[in-house]
Amino acid sequence: MAGACATDPEVIARTLKTRAPGLVRVVLETGPLSAFLYHGLAERGVPVICVCARHAKGVLSARVNKSDPHDAEGLAQMARTGWFKAVRIKQEATHMDRARLKIREQLILSHRAMAAQLRGLLKLFGLRLGKVTTPNKGRERLEALFAQKPELEPIMTPLVESLEALEVQIARASKQLAAQAAADPVAARLMSVPGVGPITALVFKTSIEDADRFDRGEDAGAFAGLAPRRNQSGARDHKGRISKAGDPMLRSALYESANSLLARVKRPCALQAWGKRLAETKGAKRARVAVARKLAILLHRLWQSQTEFRWA
Numbered sequence: 001m002a003g004a005c006a007t008d009p010e011v012i013a014r015t016l017k018t019r020a021p022g023l024v025r026v027v028l029e030t031g032p033l034s035a036f037l038y039h040g041l042a043e044r045g046v047p048v049i050c051v052c053a054r055h056a057k058g059v060l061s062a063r064v065n066k067s068d069p070h071d072a073e074g075l076a077q078m079a080r081t082g083w084f085k086a087v088r089i090k091q092e093a094t095h096m097d098r099a100r101l102k103i104r105e106q107l108i109l110s111h112r113a114m115a116a117q118l119r120g121l122l123k124l125f126g127l128r129l130g131k132v133t134t135p136n137k138g139r140e141r142l143e144a145l146f147a148q149k150p151e152l153e154p155i156m157t158p159l160v161e162s163l164e165a166l167e168v169q170i171a172r173a174s175k176q177l178a179a180q181a182a183a184d185p186v187a188a189r190l191m192s193v194p195g196v197g198p199i200t201a202l203v204f205k206t207s208i209e210d211a212d213r214f215d216r217g218e219d220a221g222a223f224a225g226l227a228p229r230r231n232q233s234g235a236r237d238h239k240g241r242i243s244k245a246g247d248p249m250l251r252s253a254l255y256e257s258a259n260s261l262l263a264r265v266k267r268p269c270a271l272q273a274w275g276k277r278l279a280e281t282k283g284a285k286r287a288r289v290a291v292a293r294k295l296a297i298l299l300h301r302l303w304q305s306q307t308e309f310r311w312a
Contacts, residue, residue: 004068007033009040016046027079029053030087038089051075051084054245059083090209097180097206098249101199104173105249111166118159125149139164177202190299192308194269195261200253204299207250211304217297224250226293242289251292258291269311271298 005015016023026041026048028034034050041048060066060074078084090098119129127145132138142160146153181187181198190201207224214220221227225246231238244251262275262284271294279287302309 007037009037009044012037013041013044013046023047025049025079027051027075027084029056029075034087035089035092035095039092049079049084050087050089051078052087055085088209088213090206094206094209097202100173100177100180101203101206101249104170104177104199107166107170107173111163111170114159114163114166118156118163121156121159122152125152127152174199186303189302189306189308193257193295193298193302194265194267194272194309195257195259196295196299197257197260200257203250203253204296205303207247208300208303211300214300217300217304220300221293221296223247224254224292224296226251226254226289226296250296254292254295255288257295258288261291261295262288267311271295 003015003019005011016026024047026046028037028048028050030050030053038048038050056075056078059078060071063070063074122129122145127148129138129141129145132141139160142156146156178198181191181201184202184205186205187198187201190196190204191198196204208214208220214223218227222243223246225244225248226242229240229243231240258275261272262279265272271291274294275287275291278290282290298309
């Protein structure tokens with residue numbers, strides 16, 4: 001039975017009630033509106049399930065011709081047979097927290113791109129900004145460069161002022177997230193692990209949302225896309241690079257924490273020693289990935305057992 005209606009939970013629920021009164025299951029693909037539609041339909045008593053769009057694509061690609069009616073029919077067949085993997089839809093409060101993290105991440109990416117643009121433009125005129133890490137030294141360095149070519153200052157001012165505004169917003173967002181992590185008992189427990197700061201703790205908590213959703217800590221590492229791909233058939237059993245199939249924000253946060261543990265943490269611990277030994281044989285990048293996977297397992301275990309990290 002084909003048809004179309006507005007992308008609104010109320011309209012969809014009313015349409016389903018009218019045209020499919022005996023429905024057993026409704027299947028949605030993951031997408032920008034999946035959380036909004038899922039919660040809206042669930043509140044209206046519709047038995048809805050969300051499936052991974054990547055998995056659904058593999059099933060729907062078997063059809064020669066792609067169209068919306070064909071995709072809808074394919075999803076209906078998946079719902080009828082039960083041949084799908086349900087995706088956990090996060091609560092609205094979790095999406096609020098993730099929105100704060102995403103906004104901070106986007107501010108940092110924008111600042112990084114604009115700073116690279118400024119450095120590149122200055123190099124066109126033989127001026128090198130250099131590496132500036134001390135607060136307020138960047139402005140002093142720019143004033144010294146503009147003194148050499150005063151005609152560049154009015155041209156570069158919009159970019160410089162935009163960078164300074166971004167720095168203020170990034171500092172404000174980081175301060176708010178740090179306060180939120182300190183007040184959250186789960187995030188505070190996760191921050192007891194060396195190398196794990198407030199951002200990683202909040203990203204891990206909002207990505208997993210419920211520690212009991214995974215029976216094993218290894219599943220948390222796989223969820224972050226840090227488990228190696230496997231191609232096994234008969235006598236062949238090949239393990240390749242990590243899958244990168246999970247949450248990219250979680251994977252990036254764990255990788256940064258692993259780098260911090262290996263390079264910045266002064267107090268030694270067993271995980272740090274293991275990672276450094278691995279770096280000597282496999283290289284620093286592989287060691288950081290392996291330590292990131294171990295951190296995911298450790299954080300999940302601490303969260304599930306409600307204990308803090310104990311130094312060996």
